[in-house]
Amino acid sequence: xxxxxxxxxxxxxxxxxxxxxxxxxxxxxxxxxxxxxxxxxxxxxxxxxxxxxxxxxxxxxxxxxxxxxxxxxxxxxxxxxxxxxxxxxxxxxxxxxxxxxxxxxxxxxxxxxxxxxxxxxxxxxxxxxxxxxxxxxxxxxxxxxxxxxxxxxxxxxxxxxxxxxxxxxxxxxxxxxxxxxxxxxxxxxxxxxxxxxxxxxxxxxxxxxxxxxxxxxxxxxxxxxxxxxxxxxxxxxxxxxxxxxxxxxxxxxxxxxxxxxxxxxxxxx
Amino acid sequence: xxxxxxxxxxxxxxxxxxxxxxxxxxxxxxxxxxxxxxxxxxxxxxxxxxxxxxxxxxxxxxxxxxxxxxxxxxxxxxxxxxxxxxxxxxxxxxxxxxxxxxxxxxxxxxxxxxxxxxxxxxxxxxxxxxxxxxxxxxxxxxxxxxxxxxxxxxxxxxxxxxxxxxxxxxxxxxxxxxxxxxxxxxxxxxxxxxxxxxxxxxxxxxxxxxxxxxxxxxxxxxxxxxxxxxxxxxxxxxxxxxxxxxxxxxxxxxxxxxxxxxxxxxxxxxxxxxxxxxxxxxxxxxxxxxxxxxxxxxxxxxxxxxxxxxxxxxxxxxxxxxxxxxxxxxxxxxxxxxxxxxxxxxxxxxxxxxxxxxxxxxxxxxxxxxxxxxxxxxxxxxxxxxxxxxxxxxxxx
Numbered sequence: 122x123x124x125x126x127x128x129x130x131x132x133x134x135x136x137x138x139x140x141x142x143x144x145x146x147x148x149x150x151x152x153x154x155x156x157x158x159x160x161x162x163x164x165x166x167x168x169x170x171x172x173x174x175x176x177x178x179x180x181x182x183x184x185x186x187x188x189x190x191x192x193x194x195x196x197x198x199x200x201x202x203x204x205x206x207x208x209x210x211x212x213x214x215x216x217x218x219x220x221x222x223x224x225x226x227x228x229x230x231x232x233x234x235x236x237x238x239x240x241x242x243x244x245x246x247x248x249x250x251x252x253x254x255x256x257x258x259x260x261x262x263x264x265x266x267x268x269x270x271x272x273x274x275x276x277x278x279x280x281x282x283x284x285x286x287x288x289x290x291x292x293x294x295x296x297x298x299x300x301x302x303x304x305x306x307x308x309x310x311x312x313x314x315x316x317x318x319x320x321x322x323x324x325x326x327x328x329x330x331x332x333x334x335x336x337x338x339x340x341x342x343x344x345x346x347x348x349x350x351x352x353x354x355x356x357x358x359x360x361x362x363x364x365x366x367x368x369x370x371x372x373x374x375x376x377x378x379x380x381x382x383x384x385x386x387x388x389x390x
Numbered sequence: 391x392x393x394x395x396x397x398x399x400x401x402x403x404x405x406x407x408x409x410x411x412x413x414x415x416x417x418x419x420x421x422x423x424x425x426x427x428x429x430x431x432x433x434x435x436x437x438x439x440x441x442x443x444x445x446x447x448x449x450x451x452x453x454x455x456x457x458x459x460x461x462x463x464x465x466x467x468x469x470x471x472x473x474x475x476x477x478x479x480x481x482x483x484x485x486x487x488x489x490x491x492x493x494x495x496x497x498x499x500x501x502x503x504x505x506x507x508x509x510x511x512x513x514x515x516x517x518x519x520x521x522x523x524x525x526x527x528x529x530x531x532x533x534x535x536x537x538x539x540x541x542x543x544x545x546x547x548x549x550x551x552x553x554x555x556x557x558x559x560x561x562x563x564x565x566x567x568x569x570x571x572x573x574x575x576x577x578x579x580x581x582x583x584x585x586x587x588x589x590x591x592x593x594x595x596x597x598x599x600x601x602x603x604x605x606x607x608x609x610x611x612x613x614x615x616x617x618x619x620x621x622x623x624x625x626x627x628x629x630x631x632x633x634x635x636x637x638x639x640x641x642x643x644x645x646x647x648x649x650x651x652x653x654x655x656x657x658x659x660x661x662x663x664x665x666x667x668x669x670x671x672x673x674x675x676x677x678x679x680x681x682x683x684x685x686x687x688x689x690x691x692x693x694x695x696x697x698x699x700x701x702x703x704x705x706x707x708x709x710x711x712x713x714x715x716x717x718x719x720x721x722x723x724x725x726x727x728x729x730x731x732x733x734x735x736x737x738x739x740x741x742x743x744x745x746x747x748x749x750x751x752x753x754x755x756x757x758x759x760x761x762x763x764x765x766x767x768x769x770x771x772x773x774x775x776x777x778x779x780x781x782x783x784x785x786x787x
Binding site for chain 2: 128222226233238240247248253255258260264265275282300332
């Protein structure tokens with residue numbers, strides 16, 4: 122095996138939404154243990170940034186993904202229109218998929234055109250462009266349980282190779298039954314990281330990535346550890362914990378069967 | 391960007407299994423489209439179906455991935471010595487230094503559609519043989535390809551509708567340039583399913599007769615299925631004189647509408663210009679463009695405006711979707727392979743089914759095959775959500 126190869130990027134802004142985690146400032150306080158965290162249903166906000174006709178057409182996964190993306194950009198004072206984006210999700214819009222499969226068992230199989238165009242895995246990416254005017258490259262990834270690490274690797278690679286800031290958005294939501302039984306994701310979770318090639322006054326920390334075979338970092342808090350294991354996008358929690366406390370750390374995120382994604386976190390402040 | 395070696399490639403579609411069948415169909419101007427007899431579908435349309443998939447189960451060691459999409463992927467990997475070429479690459483670089491970047495729009499959704507017919511009448515539960523990770527999940531294709539080829543590097547599915555398996559070339563290019571890996575299996579596999587057949591029908595985008603891209607009477611798409619793969623590698627030494635290369639990639643977003651492009655084609659234009667800039671080429675250096683050319687009135691018009699404005703009205707252009715159908719998430723990789731065949735054999739494939747080119751489109755659309763030595767070709771792929779990707783391939787010599 123060759124020597125591990127390291128890729129680096131600076132975190133400029135963070136967005137977060139999950140069970141009992143309403144946004145990044147409040148979530149960061151909970152992750153640091155300054156405020157208590159208890160499981161509560163994820164609150165998905167309405168979107169003001171889409172035209173009303175488009176807003177009516179979006180499901181919760183799109184609202185979830187866009188809300189964390191907007192939070193990360195607002196924190197960094199960045200303009201979405203100029204940013205490439207990487208969206209990553211394990212299952213996309215499971216509710217929409219379920220409803221399509223139900224209609225296809227009916228006699229007339231009359232699908233709604235909106236439901237069909239919302240079924241693409243890049244729906245969040247598409248609505249992001251419509252909402253923000255972002256015309257740069259936008260990606261839509263899936264790696265099942267490894268979707269967060271795969272997205273982080275893709276985004277940081279793009280930061281390094283194309284020398285550009287990149288917005289990463291990872292999101293997952295619960296399936297309805299009967300899919301929920303075969304893919305029991307309990308609730309919605311989304312995280313966004315604005316990543317940049319150079320340090321700026323807003324930089325929170327530098328991330329250095331490489332592939333590893335060491336086991337993944339687990340969380341000390343039993344409730345958060347359960348959340349990490351239950352929702353693919355929440356596999357980001359060990360990284361978010363370090364970004365909340367801004368302490369130097371070396372951690373490993375769940376990735377593929379024989380692989381972890383090792384992340385060295387070096388605070389900038 | 392630095393060029394990457396396109397060291398091996400293969401395609402399986404309604405035109406046939408492997409490169410020889412694909413090339414001979416293109417040379418003969420033969421279409422793989424035929425009236426739809428797929429599953430229980432009652433739509434009056436033509437499809438590009440790959441024959442025999444129902445009788446080609448996966449080997450027992452890969453049974454957890456059993457579904458039409460992965461059967462098509464396996465059939466594709468088995469052609470043209472592709473798996474052996476990947477094995478050589480893995481031996482050269484290391485199994486952990488070869489990535490898998492593959493595109494699909496619907497993965498194994500057909501199995502889910504069929505499983506919904508077999509839900510328990512009382513509880514509503516799915517049947518016990520339902521496979522979420524191996525078949526339904528979008529990542530199933532990458533997991534399957536990685537397992538079948540016994541690779542251990544990064545693996546991911548890009549699923550951006552009909553640009554999916556063009557964008558895999560851009561992501562693989564970045565991963566190799568960054569030094570994460572030295573080679574990548576890229577490709578796309580999409581297979582017939584009810585979601586896309588009835589979905590495009592609901593949008594009134596499906597043609598009854600075989601699709602006629604760029605025709606003045608074009609009236610929609612014909613859906614096809616395909617598996618196409620390529621092996622991209624970091625060049626170790628100066629490439630051979632006849633080597634084929636990935637020269638440039640360009641990606642953009644329309645930021646306009648979920649299922650239709652802006653009429654001026656500005657997103658397509660941005661992707662094409664970016665690919666040219668990445669390849670450090672002037673527009674005049676392109677000898678042929680394989681259009682996205684789906685055959686819907688508005689898609690072809692938007693693309694034509696972009697092509698005419700970037701590459702001019704004289705550049706020979708065609709869509710091969712009249713032959714293969716629109717293979718959706720596999721279209722980018724399938725048409726990349728057709729571009730590689732065009733470069734290797736000096737064949738500019740004419741766009742079949744099209745009878746009278748729409749004079750309003752302002753593009754030099756080829757109705758018949760032409761022979762010429764080609765040095766640089768471009769391929770366009772555009773998808774729902776306003777996702778655009780342009781690729782440039784070339785010969786080293």
